[in-house]
Amino acid sequence: MAENxxxxxxxxxxxxxGPGGYAAAFKAAELGLEVxxxxxxxxxxxxxxxxxxxxxxxxxxxxxxxNEAEEAADIGVKFTKPKVDVDRVREWKDEVIGKLTGGLAAxxxxxxLTYVRGMARFKNNTTLQVTxxxxxxxxxxxxxxxxxxxxxxxxxxxxxxxxxxxxxTGALELPDVPKxxxxxxxxYIGLELGSAYAAMGSKVSVVEMTGGLLPGADRDLVxxxxxxxDKKFTAIKMNTKVAGLKETKTGVTVTLEDKKGTTEEKFDxxxxxxxxxxxxENLGLENTTIELDAQGFVPVDGQRRTPETxxxxxxxxxxxxxxxxxxxxxxxxxxxxxxxRKAQYDPRAIxxxxxxxxxxxxxxxxxxxxRAQKLKVKTAKLPWRGVGRTLTLGRDxxxxxxxxxxxxxxxxGIAVAGPGAGELIAEGVLAMEMACVSEDLRHTIxxxxxxxxxxxxxxxxxxxxxxxx
Numbered sequence: 381m382a383e384n385x386x387x388x389x390x391x392x393x394x395x396x397x398g399p400g401g402y403a404a405a406f407k408a409a410e411l412g413l414e415v416x417x418x419x420x421x422x423x424x425x426x427x428x429x430x431x432x433x434x435x436x437x438x439x440x441x442x443x444x445x446x447n448e449a450e451e452a453a454d455i456g457v458k459f460t461k462p463k464v465d466v467d468r469v470r471e472w473k474d475e476v477i478g479k480l481t482g483g484l485a486a487x488x489x490x491x492x493l494t495y496v497r498g499m500a501r502f503k504n505n506t507t508l509q510v511t512x513x514x515x516x517x518x519x520x521x522x523x524x525x526x527x528x529x530x531x532x533x534x535x536x537x538x539x540x541x542x543x544x545x546x547x548x549t550g551a552l553e554l555p556d557v558p559k560x561x562x563x564x565x566x567x568y569i570g571l572e573l574g575s576a577y578a579a580m581g582s583k584v585s586v587v588e589m590t591g592g593l594l595p596g597a598d599r600d601l602v603x604x605x606x607x608x609x610d611k612k613f614t615a616i617k618m619n620t621k622v623a624g625l626k627e628t629k630t631g632v633t634v635t636l637e638d639k640k641g642t643t644e645e646k647f648d649x650x651x652x653x654x655x656x657x658x659x660x661e662n663l664g665l666e667n668t669t670i671e672l673d674a675q676g677f678v679p680v681d682g683q684r685r686t687p688e689t690x691x692x693x694x695x696x697x698x699x700x701x702x703x704x705x706x707x708x709x710x711x712x713x714x715x716x717x718x719x720x721r722k723a724q725y726d727p728r729a730i731x732x733x734x735x736x737x738x739x740x741x742x743x744x745x746x747x748x749x750x751r752a753q754k755l756k757v758k759t760a761k762l763p764w765r766g767v768g769r770t771l772t773l774g775r776d777x778x779x780x781x782x783x784x785x786x787x788x789x790x791x792x793g794i795a796v797a798g799p800g801a802g803e804l805i806a807e808g809v810l811a812m813e814m815a816c817v818s819e820d821l822r823h824t825i826x827x828x829x830x831x832x833x834x835x836x837x838x839x840x841x842x843x844x845x846x847x848x849x
Contacts, residue, residue, distance in 0.1 A: 384496060384497050384498065384512045384514055386496060386498075386510045387416055387494055388518075388520060389520065389521050390416040390494070390521070390522040390523070391415070392408050392413045392415050392416070392523065392524045392525070392715075392718050393415075393417075393418065393500070393508060393520065393522040393524075393525045393526075394415065394416070394418065394525070394526045395419075395500045395508075395525065395526070395527050395528065395529055395663070396527065396528035396659075396695070397417050397418075397419030397421065397425065397495075398425065398428055398429075398528060398530045398695060398704075399426060399428050399429075399695065399705075400426075400528040400696075400704075400707030400708065400711045401417060401419065401526070401528035401694075401695070402424040402484055402487075402488075403715075404526050404528060404694060404711035404712075404715045405417045405424075405488070405493055405715075406487065406491060407716065408715040409492070409493055410491075411715060411716065411719035412719065413715075413718065413719050415491075415493045415494070416493070416496060417488065417496070418496045418498055418510065420497060420513055421481075421497070422497065423481035423484055423485040424484040424485065424495075425480065425481040425484055426530050427530050428704045429477060429481050429484075430477060431548070431552055432548070432704075434477055435473050435476075435477060436548075436573060436576070436735070437735060438472070438476050439469070439573070439576040440572060440575065440735050440737075442469055442579070443575055443580065443737065444579075446462055446464070446579040449462050451774065455774050464557065464580050464581065466554060466556060466557055469554065470554045473554065496510065496512060497512055497513045498511050498512035499662070500663075501662060501663055501664035502664035502665065502667050502668050503664060504667055504668065506522060506690070507519055507520070507522075508521075508522060508525070524690045524692070524718045525692070526684075526691075526692045526718065527663070527686070527694070527697060527698075528693075528694050528707070529658075529659040529695075529697055530659050530695055530696045531657055531659055531702055532656060532659055533547035533655075533656055533657075534656060534657055535547060535654075536564070536622060536625070536652055539652065541652075544631065544632050544648070544650065545625060545627060545632060545649075545652065546649065546650070546652070547651070547652050548651070550651075551651050552573070557577065557581050557582055558582050558648035558649040559581075559583060559648050560583045560646075560647045560648045560649075561574070561577050561583070561584050561585070561647060561648065561650070561651060562584075562585050562587065562632070562634055562649075562650045562651070563584060563585070563586045564650060564651065564652050564654060565586075565587075565588065565653040565654040565655070566588030566592075566593040566594065566616070567594060567595070567653060567655065568734040568736075570586065570653030571586070571605075571609070571734065572734065572736055573651060573653065574586055574613065574651070575609070575612065575736050575737060578613060583614045584612075584613045585613065585614050586609075586615070586616045586617065587617045587620045587621070587622060587636060588616075588619075588620065589621045590618070590619070591618050592618065593605070593606055593609075593616070593618075594734060594740075596746075596748075597742065598740075598746040598747055598748055598781065598795045599748050600747065600761065600779055600781065600797070601740040601742065601779065601781075601796075604738060604740070604777055604797040605736055605738060605797060607777065608738060617638070619638055619639065620637065620638040621638075622634060622635070622636060622637075623636065623637040623642055631647055631648050631649075632647050632648075632649065632650045633645075633646050634646070634647060634650060656702055657676065658676055658677055658678070658696050658702075659696075659697060660677075660678060660697055665678075668686075668687075668688050669687045669688055670688055675699070677697060677698060677699045677700075678693040678697050678698055680692070680694075680698050682724045682726060683713060683717045683725070684698065684714040684717070684725055685717070692717070692718065694707055694711050694713075695707035695710060695711075698710060701730060701732065703732065705730070705731070706730050709725065709727060709730075710725055713725040727813070728744075729743040729793075729809045729813060730743065730809075731743040731806070731809050733805060737799070738775070738777055738778060738797055738799055739796075739797070739798065739799065739800065739802045740796070740801055741795070741797075741801040741805035742794065742795035742808075743793065743795075743805055743809045743812060744783065744792050744793030744794060745783060745792050746783075746795060747759055747783060747793075750793075756786055757785065757792060758783070758784045758786040759781060759782070759783050760781065760782045760841035760842045761779060761780075761838070761841075762781070762834055762841060763778070763779050764777070764778030764780070764798055764834060767831075767833065767834055768828075768829045769829040769830055769831050770798065770799075770831065770834075772829065775798070775799055777797075777798065778796070778798020778801070778834070779796070779797050780794075780798075780834035780835055780838045781793075781795040781796075781838065782794055782835070782838045784817070784818050788817065789817035789819060789842075790815060791808070791811050791812055791816050791818060791821070793808075794807075794808030794811065796808075798831065799831070800831050804832060804835065807835055818843075819839075821835060821836060821839035822836065822842075822843060824836065
């Protein structure tokens with residue numbers, strides 16, 4: 381069926397073609413269902429590929445190269461100062477996006493899915509009103525549906541995005557490298573983008589309403605990151621909020637408020653990065669029995685079913701954490717259940733990664749959460765400064781932590797800060813899914829010399845010879 385032809389019926393319709401939507405579509409097709417995928421973009425990919433994970437990591441790779449070129453002098457390798465061709469960087473970023481989204485489009489055709497460029501709205505629990513990007517309208521009946529409409533950036537109340545006041549989408553377009561940039565919000569998106577722009581030459585300042593960066597992350601990991609960001613950023617201001625923004629022809633005048641009072645500063649550009657909200661508007665949910673929960677998410681059960689048992693919800697609209705890999709996992713469950721298979725969404729650990737420099741990553745419970753919940757835990761902390769591989773990389777700013785149950789030795793959480801932390805955390809996720817004890821990690825031979833040895837050595841630090849291991 382040709383793109384933008386609205387089919388009259390669908391065995392399974394999926395609204396939204398981001399990581400959750402396209403993963404569900406491919407899985408459902410593999411299980412024998414006839415699938416219609418609806419999304420306004422020309423190719424699948426959603427925010428993650430078009431305006432999120434992939435473009436941001438492309439810019440962070442550029443930042444990594446620039447930082448390494450600068451820091452190589454410490455080990456006796458000197459480069460002339462790199463020159464950033466912003467236009468070529470932007471083109472390369474877009475080429476990466478094009479390759480990935482084009483590959484997904486090819487997979488849609490290979491799996492014989494029906495792809496409709498447009499928007500969909502529930503008329504009732506078995507009928508959709510569909511409007512294509514060309515303006516065509518029609519109705520489609522369906523047996524089952526999966527909602528995967530994702531999320532979008534929050535903006536400050538009363539503030540609209542512009543050339544100088546941008547959200548993450550605007551920052552990733554990389555129109556230029558401003559001389560000065562204010563990042564409003566000390567979460568992972570703001571710190572990642574702030575790091576990229578700082579490496580490319582911007583003087584970056586960060587303001588955060590709370591008393592610390594990355595609320596919810598392990599404080600030991602955050603302290604490792606902050607020590608490096610203090611050197612890379614012009615200023616990091618905690619317990620500070622934006623009381624006003626005034627855009628001028630030459631910049632943005634920002635009124636900042638803290639416990640000492642208010643001050644005004646001027647920046648070339650301001651990035652608003654204060655979180656994301658689920659895209660649940662204009663879906664016609666009021667024409668079904670689905671009601672949003674107190675946090676604005678679509679409620680789902682362990683099979684990702686909504687109160688309408690033939691309608692599922694996955695990804696950002698189905699609750700925290702708003703992460704692409706969480707959406708992938710939910711997608712496989714929803715698709716399997718829609719195809720009549722038995723499946724349950726019940727992960728023991730969902731990894732989180734902040735792709736700053738150094739990276740920080742964790743899974744399971746953090747020591748901060750354990751303290752807040754007054755849980756009795758046993759923790760091993762391994763600073764990287766004595767680890768061979770880290771020193772050969774010219775970096776010793778890292779830490780690996782393992783949190784266990786003191787009674788059973790079961791691994792409850794693993795946290796890593798340092799270069800490559802995002803890759804290392806997968807071992808922690810596997811350990812938790814397999815209900816490992818720290819002894820399992822000690823008895824696993826890790827290659828030497830590698831960063832993965834830090835997990836082994838942290839587990840070794842938990843060893844109690846009196847316990848008879």
